[in-house]
Amino acid sequence: EAGVTQFPSHSVIEKGQTVTLRCDPISGHDNLYWYRRVMGKEIKFLLHFVKESKQDESGMPNNRFLAERTGGTYSTLKVQPAELEDSGVYFCATTHFNTGELFFGEGSRLTVL
């Protein structure tokens, strides 16, 4: 069975540009989470989908970040316009149940110059 897949693995963009990160969950996993790790700091929660609905988006830093999960399958996280402080590794994690083990993708490293 395929794991959580994230694309791109690394993106380098200029400040002010737009980037869209994608996450394909494990089949059947209704719960999808986005996390971010900046500069080797703690891994911070961004938001949680249950199927296509946003269950909790309290961790989204500001309105430059937009997450979608149309149809309850893959999810995208768009940053527009990107700022220098958005650089970091964005992780997607999914699970069937809303408690317990999370299955992580390998992350999308974003570098904003």
Added chain:
Amino acid sequence: SQQGEEDPQALSIQEGENATMNCSYKTSINNLQWYRQNSGRGLVHLILIRSNEREKHSGRLRVTLDTSKKSSSLLITASRAADTASYFCATDSTSGSRLTFGEGTQLTVNP
């Protein structure tokens, strides 16, 4: 300070030695989990301990949980060079399902 704080921040040991990492948290939890991240890779789940459990074993891993002190420890016995990675504890609170991570402990096992 953050829920799920690990210490030490970095630990360097020789192969064959035991490695102990600690985690403290602030709010009431349902369970506590430990994850490992190899450089440039995703996080991999190691073990989950529920709030009503005090100790759990999995292979060379031993996890303890002290809810009165709001702390947990992860012990890796007979360490190997392949254990070199960052280790994170993560908690989910009684008020929600999302996991809260700390900054992690970077473990280096020297051959």
